Amino acid sequence: MTRSTKSLINVLKGQRAEVPPMWLMRQAGRYLPEYRALRADKGGFLELVYDTDAAAEVTLQPIRRFGFDGAILFSDILIVPHALGQDLRFEAGEGPVLSPRLVDVSLASLERAPERLRPIYETVEKVAAQLPETTTFLGFAGSPWTVATYMVAGRGSKDQGEARRFAYADPQAFGAVIDALVDMTVDYLSGQIRAGVEAVQLFDSWSGSLAPAQFERWVIGPNARIVAALRERHPGVPVIGFPKGAGAKLPAYARETGIDAVGVDETQDPHWIAANMPADLPVQGNLDPLALIAGGAALEQAVASILSAFEGRPHIFNLGHGILPDTPIAHVERLIELVRGRGGEGEAA
Known part of the structure; x- marks a missing residue:
């Protein structure tokens, strides 16, 4: 098997690494002072995403500061419904809002605007031209179920109730x-791939709210179609699937979607994951973001457990979900030391 200079892409293609490559979900974001300064200068979040120079800078900031093995494109999962014709805005203290809601209007009434995707591709091109040669560039999108929950309800919710009721009441629509x-x-x-990303991740942040049959229909089925289509268009480009909250349904998801690597959230026991996933399937995860905030012994023990569980298999070290805004920079630096084997308990791997 050909080995590149990029540890992360090697692991995504099934190779084992003595020291696991790492990146962190939402690593380009609010915990970084340089990000907060740039956002304050640009104004709103959406303005930052669509400013290609600024979005490229945000993508690169954590690579410059921490030297992560992967850079994740700075964008948002709701760019896709924006391109499908919904209006998108971000309200302070409330998060994203889409309108009109699909509980109120039909999908056919929306006027598609695929040109809204072009700035994202331009951002990818700008980042790809500046990344270190050892850094893997990751693109991403939201998975259909998670994005649909926002399109139906117009905003996020705790239980995705409106989308779940819609799916039961009118499965055809x-x-x-x-x-x-x-x-x-x-x-x-x-x-994104044509513009320069080398692998992509599908975020299904709300997959855990579904009953098993609905999970099969609205999570596994659509993701399998996406993976198959991307494999046909771009053979050899890895796809990471991240179905947060999948629990015991995770092995079926990994098996039936055809993903190249599976992301694991912090609620999963890494030893159970190691025992229930194929030995050659790359696994990504799964440090609790709150353990990273806690630091100290809690962080060291959690890192050691994860490294031990996934030793001997293709593993990408990551969080079980996105890094939180109040995460201390020093704790991220300590995490890197632990994972890369320069800090006490982390050497257990």
Whole structure:
């Protein structure tokens, strides 16, 4: 097997690394003072995403500061419904808002605006031209179920109740939303790949709210279609699937979607994951973001447990979800020392 100079892409292709490569979900974001300064200068979040120079700078900031093995594109999962014709805005203290809501209007009433994806591709091109040669560039999109929950309700919710009721009450109409998201997501990720990303991640942040049959229909099925389409268009480009909250359904997700690597959230026991996943399937995760905030012995013990569980298999070290805004920079630096074997308990790996 050909080995590149990029440890992360090697692991995504099934090779084992003595020291696992690492990156952190939401590593380009609010915990960094340089990010906060740039956002204050640019104004709103969406303005920052669509400013290609600024978005490229944000993507590169954590690479310069920490030397992570992977750079994750700075963007948002709701760019896709924006391109499907919904209005998107970010309200202070409330997060993203989409309108009109699909509980109020039909999908067919939206006027598609695929040109809204072009600035993202330009950001990818700018980042790809500046990354260190050892850093893998990761693109991403939201998975159809998670994105659909926002499109239906117009905003996030604790239990995704409106989308779940919609899916039960009118599976044909909800299926049309999912189908549109599958098609747009394939095109969107394909555009990112053409522009310069080397692997992509599908975020299914709300997959844990679904009953098993609904999980099979709205999570596994659509993600499998995306993976198959990307594999046909871009053979050899790895796809990471991250179905947060999947629990015991995770092995079926990994098996049936055809993903190249599986992301694991912090609620999963890494030893259970190691025992229930194919030995050659790359696993990504799964440090609790709150353990990173806690630091000290809690952080060291959690890191040691994860490294021990995934020793001997392809493993990418990451958080079980996104890094939180109040994460101390010093704790991220300590995490890097532990994972890369320069800090006490982390050497257990």
